[in-house]
Amino acid sequence: MNRCFKKKTTLVILMVLISFTALAAAKIMSVQVKEGHLRVSPSFLGKIVATLPYGSQVDVQEETGSWAKVSAVSGGSTGWMSVSALSSKRIVLNPGAADVEQAASSRELALAGKGFNAQVEGDFKATHKNADYAAVDKMERINISPAEVDSFVTEGRLTAGGGAQ
Amino acid sequence: MMKLICRYRFRFLCGLVALVALSTGAVARWGCKTMEGVTQVGTSVGVNTGVISSAHADSITKSVSAVSRTFEDITPEQEYYLGRAVAAVIAGKYRLYNDQPANLYINKIGQTLALASDRPETFGGYHFMILDSDEINAFAAPGGLVFVSRGLLRCAISEDQVAAVLAHEVAHVQERHALKSINNSRLTTALSVIALEGAKTYSGGNLSDLVTAFEGSITDMTQTLFTNGYSRTTELEADAAALTILRRVGYDPNALVQTLGRMGQRLSPGGLDFAKTHPSPASRIEQIKGQVESAPQVKPSAARQARYALALGQI
Numbered sequence: 001m002n003r004c005f006k007k008k009t010t011l012v013i014l015m016v017l018i019s020f021t022a023l024a025a026a027k028i029m030s031v032q033v034k035e036g037h038l039r040v041s042p043s044f045l046g047k048i049v050a051t052l053p054y055g056s057q058v059d060v061q062e063e064t065g066s067w068a069k070v071s072a073v074s075g076g077s078t079g080w081m082s083v084s085a086l087s088s089k090r091i092v093l094n095p096g097a098a099d100v101e102q103a104a105s106s107r108e109l110a111l112a113g114k115g116f117n118a119q120v121e122g123d124f125k126a127t128h129k130n131a132d133y134a135a136v137d138k139m140e141r142i143n144i145s146p147a148e149v150d151s152f153v154t155e156g157r158l159t160a161g162g163g164a165q
Numbered sequence: 166m167m168k169l170i171c172r173y174r175f176r177f178l179c180g181l182v183a184l185v186a187l188s189t190g191a192v193a194r195w196g197c198k199t200m201e202g203v204t205q206v207g208t209s210v211g212v213n214t215g216v217i218s219s220a221h222a223d224s225i226t227k228s229v230s231a232v233s234r235t236f237e238d239i240t241p242e243q244e245y246y247l248g249r250a251v252a253a254v255i256a257g258k259y260r261l262y263n264d265q266p267a268n269l270y271i272n273k274i275g276q277t278l279a280l281a282s283d284r285p286e287t288f289g290g291y292h293f294m295i296l297d298s299d300e301i302n303a304f305a306a307p308g309g310l311v312f313v314s315r316g317l318l319r320c321a322i323s324e325d326q327v328a329a330v331l332a333h334e335v336a337h338v339q340e341r342h343a344l345k346s347i348n349n350s351r352l353t354t355a356l357s358v359i360a361l362e363g364a365k366t367y368s369g370g371n372l373s374d375l376v377t378a379f380e381g382s383i384t385d386m387t388q389t390l391f392t393n394g395y396s397r398t399t400e401l402e403a404d405a406a407a408l409t410i411l412r413r414v415g416y417d418p419n420a421l422v423q424t425l426g427r428m429g430q431r432l433s434p435g436g437l438d439f440a441k442t443h444p445s446p447a448s449r450i451e452q453i454k455g456q457v458e459s460a461p462q463v464k465p466s467a468a469r470q471a472r473y474a475l476a477l478g479q480i
Binding site (some may be wrong): 085130 | 238239240241242243245246247249250252253254256257258261268269272273274276277280281282283284285286287288289290292293294310324355356358359367372375376379380382383410413414415416466468469472
């Protein structure tokens with residue numbers, strides 16, 4: 001066979017291998033909670049450097065225990081996020097008919113705002129006067145900050161769980 | 166001539182590389198698309214027009230059923246709305262205990278426990294509330310809305326024992342026990358409606374079907390929480406997970422045995438609370454005794470006892 005062709009074939013095979021390796025390393029996940037906190041270290045007591053909204057896509061660079069070092073696909077922020085806040089499914093914000101059709105037969109797709117949503121809650125609320133949503137809203141307003149957990153744990157001689165071991 | 170062929174072959178191979186790279190990229194990023202049922206989906210659902218032929222509707226419904234739907238298909242966002250409704254029903258049935266320092270205290274304990282659980286973050290986060298009731302009871306709504314009665318808190322006489330009660334509830338949230346009590350057919354209905362309605366808002370019969378599936382799901386869950394109880398296996402699973410959480414934070418796992426012991430003394434047979442919905446405290450103690458005895462001893466903490474007495478001493 002021609003030497004030139006052999007040489008270039010080797011080069012191409014090399015390119016294939018490189019592209020495979022690079023792509024295997026790329027792992028995109030989606031934020032599956034209302035507010036995904038990016039922290040400076042893999043711990044809930046780590047300072048929050050950015051907050052990514054529901055459905056944001058992140059590129060996973062490194063994983064340790066229950067934490068992933070990620071960067072926002074939209075750019076800008078990098079930090080540690082608890083894997084419980086991430087989903088391997090792609091979350092489609094404002095899904096259209098084609099997304100809905102695809103999601104009907106796929107487990108790789110999640111549709112934001114579809115199914116049991118605020119609209120259904122509104123209808124349920126209107127027909128179930130005994131359901132006390134004001135109490136639930138009040139409950140959801142109680143938030144304990146990482147700093148409060150930190151001092152509560154220190155004062156009580158406890159250990160903050162959930163950090164990378 | 167040879168050079169020319171060589172160049173063309175090279176271009177062809179480069180094209181091939183690009184194609185492979187692209188297709189591999191799609192797989193690496195999102196994994197393989199589940200193919201079951203895909204072929205049954207007909208042509209596009211008349212984009213946002215809401216006009217769907219009955220044959221098409223049938224094909225979509227078939228495809229939804231083809232991918233069997235279970236609680237695992239409930240997204241964290243949907244779990245959040247289900248959880249809010251279950252919590253609203255609980256809050257409608259009981260009076261809230263409006264003691265801010267007491268509620269803040271159980272939220273600090275609860276949040277510390279939740280962060281040490283296997284599911285530290287949920288869509289809307291964990292929130293805890295005391296119910297102004299003498300009943301010995303606690304409820305964990307999906308997504309992390311947890312209620313505990315004054316009657317149950319009176320069975321706990323230290324922060325570690327309150328933590329044991331709350332850790333059991335956090336474990337129910339972590340394991341998504343409430344969602345597992347929803348009848349699968351309701352989820353299939355809900356998913357069919359979603360597939361049939363591509364528009365942003367639901368209307369008419371579709372909304373009504375969705376609300377019916379939602380209502381049914383809430384009834385399945387509240388009936389389990391109020392009346393039927395979880396299976397014995399489910400409760401023991403929550404006790405085991407609670408011990409793990411307590412150990413991670415540094416609370417005394419033996420506190421769960423102590424609280425169960427006091428509950429056993431206080432529960433009245435035939436009562437409509439934990440006596441009805443949970444296995445007997447004695448049998449639960451029997452199950453966890455081995456794990457607790459092998460755990461390292463935890464020294465009592467004066468600081469924890471002082472803040473417990475301040476917040477819940479008069480509960």
